[in-house]
Amino acid sequence: MKSKGLMKAGLLFLVFGLILLSGWVGQAQARVLEQDSDVTRGALLYDNWYAALGVQPPQGNMPVWERQTTNTRSGAETWRCVSCHGWDYQGKDGAYREGSDRYTGFPGVYPAVTQRTEEEIVAVLSGKVDPQHDFSPYIPEADLKALAHFLKTSLVNDNEYIDPKTFKVLGGDAANGKALYESQCARCHGADGATLRFRFEGRDATLGTLALLDPWRFLHKTRFGTPGTEMVIGYDLGWTAQQGRDVLLYAQSLPSGLEPQQSPSLGETVPSPVEQPGGPARNVFTGVLTAFGALFTGLGFALILGVFLIGVLFVIVWMIRGKKQ
Numbered sequence: 001m002k003s004k005g006l007m008k009a010g011l012l013f014l015v016f017g018l019i020l021l022s023g024w025v026g027q028a029q030a031r032v033l034e035q036d037s038d039v040t041r042g043a044l045l046y047d048n049w050y051a052a053l054g055v056q057p058p059q060g061n062m063p064v065w066e067r068q069t070t071n072t073r074s075g076a077e078t079w080r081c082v083s084c085h086g087w088d089y090q091g092k093d094g095a096y097r098e099g100s101d102r103y104t105g106f107p108g109v110y111p112a113v114t115q116r117t118e119e120e121i122v123a124v125l126s127g128k129v130d131p132q133h134d135f136s137p138y139i140p141e142a143d144l145k146a147l148a149h150f151l152k153t154s155l156v157n158d159n160e161y162i163d164p165k166t167f168k169v170l171g172g173d174a175a176n177g178k179a180l181y182e183s184q185c186a187r188c189h190g191a192d193g194a195t196l197r198f199r200f201e202g203r204d205a206t207l208g209t210l211a212l213l214d215p216w217r218f219l220h221k222t223r224f225g226t227p228g229t230e231m232v233i234g235y236d237l238g239w240t241a242q243q244g245r246d247v248l249l250y251a252q253s254l255p256s257g258l259e260p261q262q263s264p265s266l267g268e269t270v271p272s273p274v275e276q277p278g279g280p281a282r283n284v285f286t287g288v289l290t291a292f293g294a295l296f297t298g299l300g301f302a303l304i305l306g307v308f309l310i311g312v313l314f315v316i317v318w319m320i321r322g323k324k325q
């Protein structure tokens, strides 16, 4: 009688464990299928390749930078793809248009890259077209390919969906954005987006601040991540472009610490040449949060495995007892 009870309990644990395990494996597989790591790698490099590579930026200004005088930033920042081509990938035709504080007159990469092969893009990045546009001494070949792959396959044009004057998202679904935000982002950034503070254009910023002042940077980082963190990102979650904009729309309603008339202000902010936005996690706290994120994923798996092993143990004990009788 006793051993029958044991057997039942054991089988129950085993079945339960198996169900959990297969669910977990399925989820992990879905995640792997969705993820093309070259895309996220390329996007991080586009944001800040020297932070993504963990190297020192080259000295002085990027040679191409000297062709313009409107943007007076200097040093490390002039080497970032985003400083010339923009978070919306559209350079002088997008958010960094004439009159904005970021104006350089340099072209965007979108939609030009859609006409190029990835090999041609790698050639552009290796100085084969313009010898001054040469990143091959600094960025390894595999990473140049990842950059090209990102540019070729994953650029999103949001400009029809963002009001060029107010920077507000047009036609989004704030309730959907709230649900997505609360399920994926709030655990690190807080329900009000203010738990993690970071530097943006020389100021202390929360997600609410960034969403209002630079919606394109918000979208790029939300979709593809930010160097130096293991943040949960839209691309890995399989989010559509619209889901990203929904989260942005919701974030635009979070506390920003800005006066209403202060936004938008890409054209008003004080230049800050030494600032390196989007660099590695800046303090122990953000590092610890990222680590906790990873730990919880690990814990979930350990728990499932534990349940499964207990099931196996029960069955073994039951078999041994059965033999003895």
Ligand code: HEC
Pocket (backbone or CB within 6 Å): 046, 049, 062, 063, 064, 065, 078, 079, 080, 081, 082, 083, 084, 085, 106, 107, 108, 109, 112, 113, 116, 121, 124, 125, 130, 133, 135, 147, 151
């Ligand atoms: C200092 C400004 C500057 C920086 C930094 C910069 N670019 Fe460019 N990029 C340009 C300019 C200007 C052009 C136009 C062609 C030329 O004169 O080189 C260009 C052209 C391109 C093109 C070709 C677009 C087309 O017509 O097909 C691509 C792709 C590109 N850049 C990608 C990148 C990437 C990726 C990075 C970062 C690794 C980067 N750029 C960094 C200024 C810059």
Ligand code: HEC
Pocket (backbone or CB within 6 Å): 181, 184, 185, 186, 187, 188, 189, 196, 197, 198, 199, 200, 207, 210, 217, 218, 219, 221, 222, 226, 229, 230, 231, 232, 233, 234, 247, 277, 278, 279, 280, 281, 282, 283, 286, 287, 289, 290, 293
């Ligand atoms: C595991 C914790 C974690 C989660 C979950 C997370 N983030 Fe982050 N996020 C971070 C950290 C750490 C930083 C870096 C802050 C810094 O630069 O100091 C960051 C930075 C950002 C930035 C860039 C700020 C800048 O420098 O421009 C944006 C935008 C952002 N997160 C949005 C989101 C959104 C949207 C979600 C939900 C999809 C999310 N984050 C989920 C930890 C997280």
